[in-house]
Amino acid sequence: MDREILSLIDEELKKYVNKNNKLYSAANHLLLSGGKRLRPYLCVLVYKLKKDNLSEVLPAAVSVELIHNYTLIHDDIMDNDDLRRGKPTVHKVYGNAMAILAGDLLYAKAFEAVANIKDNRKAHEVLKILADACVYVCEGQAMDMEFEEKDSVSLEEYLDMIRKKTGALIEAAAKIGAVMGDFNDEEMKAIEKYAENIGLTFQIQDDVLDLIADEEKLGKPVGSDIREGKKTIIIIHALSTLEEDKKNRLKSLLGKKDITKEEIGEAIEILRPSIEYAKNLMENKTIEAIDALKIFDKDRRKPLEDLAKFIISRCY
């Protein structure tokens, strides 16, 4: 990832959380603790397929990051998670009430950023895309919460859920870059296809990493999805393909709160073929994503090709 662009994004972000009090400290706790900035970075790279005036696109780009951060804060409260990126979550440090409010503040700041787009038509277009994405994110999160109570979830239901919960904002980031870059309809369609595919691989890679990553880089214990009994694509695939005895053993380990390290290791062994399935799927989706970019200039599309490859090779 391009350090110069990343530092421009960070500078722009800081403009929105610039007060020195408890509310703003809570809002900054996660925002300035070094996320990947995937969404604003994607937005800027898409814009740069056609245009180079970065100051035009930056407010639009950070609006998506601000929304992303509000969702992380609120999700951590809903899931009662103690750690994020190896640090205590906002509500653990500031309490639930202040964490809800910090998320609400970032939500407002995201739309303040959209309002800072100079051109009326573009601001209006970006507003539509971002508001729709916010609705999808809530609907996806609600589906995810329902899945926890459900006995079985189909692959189709899972894909619908993550397309909303995670994909919608990644797609929005790309489309917003396209609006700011004055893309025509054909170019917009290509970008939507690219973003849909990398959005999916991003979520699958998260699910894979939960099982095979280095704990220190991940910032949380390996196998936490197993302990929590989360329905990830890997687990859904395993439950629909494993032989009866292995399936039953896996089921007995999923959601087991006092699961041991050895049992997690055993579950991961059982899941091995499904991890391979997920990796294959990601590779195919990455090829599709890169393929969609063909209509753009060769040199200009290179960073987006690299980003697609980075997403499936990242280890945190």
Place this chain on the structure above:
Amino acid sequence: MDREILSLIDEELKKYVNKNNKLYSAANHLLLSGGKRLRPYLCVLVYKLKKDNLSEVLPAAVSVELIHNYTLIHDDIMDNDDLRRGKPTVHKVYGNAMAILAGDLLYAKAFEAVANIKDNRKAHEVLKILADACVYVCEGQAMDMEFEEKDSVSLEEYLDMIRKKTGALIEAAAKIGAVMGDFNDEEMKAIEKYAENIGLTFQIQDDVLDLIADEEKLGKPVGSDIREGKKTIIIIHALSTLEEDKKNRLKSLLGKKDITKEEIGEAIEILRPSIEYAKNLMENKTIEAIDALKIFDKDRRKPLEDLAKFIISRCY
């Protein structure tokens, strides 16, 4: 209040919460339980000072009501309140996680409503006003939370807090009506002055009603501000004007969780001169508000004059 306008507002609102699942039920729980619709109504009345094409202003008007409802849901979680308008609060019925999410959904829907404004320039202007108001509301709520931990709060600090927490969204509603109605600078200034004054009286009336209202109409027990030790304008005034012995008695009752009905009655007696002070202040502010409307057509401004009077005469 004009029933025809109110029913148009309700119809428009329903367009935004139109799905049949748990998330949308949680989002609707409060929204469709009959609020006063003060903010969208104000927005429409301001618009009608100059224009009559109501379908133009309705999406803008409901955006403010959707924001208002998200803040109520989140505030009730933060304050751990069980009742609102005599009904169990959203988080009591649906749990904290779903209530946070329902608030987040309404937040998104508010900006979806802004995106539904047809004119690019007006949508952009409304977006600016609404996003700024959302930031103020969060900042005001944070101040309110800090006040609970503070020993003493000055009248100035209190006024700053409620201007943000309650006033900002009422002012935004009026300004949004003015933008949609193509007001000139002088007309906008007049509307801002009107809205600032009625926003203040609205909050003060809330504080007065907590002490002297009919419990059934209020939907919660009288004197709950005393039990919770809230710093309202009445209590701040009392603490800075009462003689030592009465002040000490009042202090011993504020925030007393097991306070009896008799003790609440006693506190209200001690607060009597401060209630009178608050009523006087409201009357003066109402006169100022009505005075600001003088530049508008006599017939067209009448509903706004009535609204200002309604606010200080309402009993729920």
